[in-house]
Amino acid sequence: MSLPLGARLLAAGFAGSGLVHLVRPQVFEPLMPAWVPARREVILGSGVAELACAVGLVVPRTRRAAGWASAALLLGVWPGNWQMALDSRRSSSPAFQAVAWGRLPLQVPMVRAAVAAARSAPRSASR
Template structure:
């Protein structure tokens, strides 16, 4: 079974993001809501989860499970994206504000792609 373009794209996004989570976790620390414990550990764990989802999406035998896991992961990190958008309003950097707010509506098509991958697997 071949892989759809949206599934391959989602796998690529997770692979890049997961790598950054592990290589430069400090990038994500300001995004963490205060109610989340053990920020560094959660960041590293989410990086591992993203890499696992990326790998799982690429193989037909694991695509369904990885698709559902990817959707859950995207829902789980959404509060961090909201916090990043809120925090960006205090910045003078227009590019940061645009990127932070642009991420929010992008979650919906990514979740749709994850669900589609789960169903095609």
């Protein structure tokens, strides 16, 4: 079964974002909520997780597990995205505020794409 378009876009997004997490983690440090311990390690770990999900989504044998892992990852970072949006109110940059608030509703179709990828994998591929 072919990978649905939404899942292809999700895999590409995870690949790009995961790479940035690993190559330029300092970009994400100001976005991390103050209550998160070991921020740099969390950023690097989430980059590895995003890359693993991206690869897993495009490989039919791992697509089911990667789809569910992708949905879990997206739901796991959602509170941080909310915190970033709330914190953006103190920023003088309208562009940063727009991005911070604009990404929140994007989480919904991303989670749906992850679930669709999980469901599109042949049952025998996950065994």
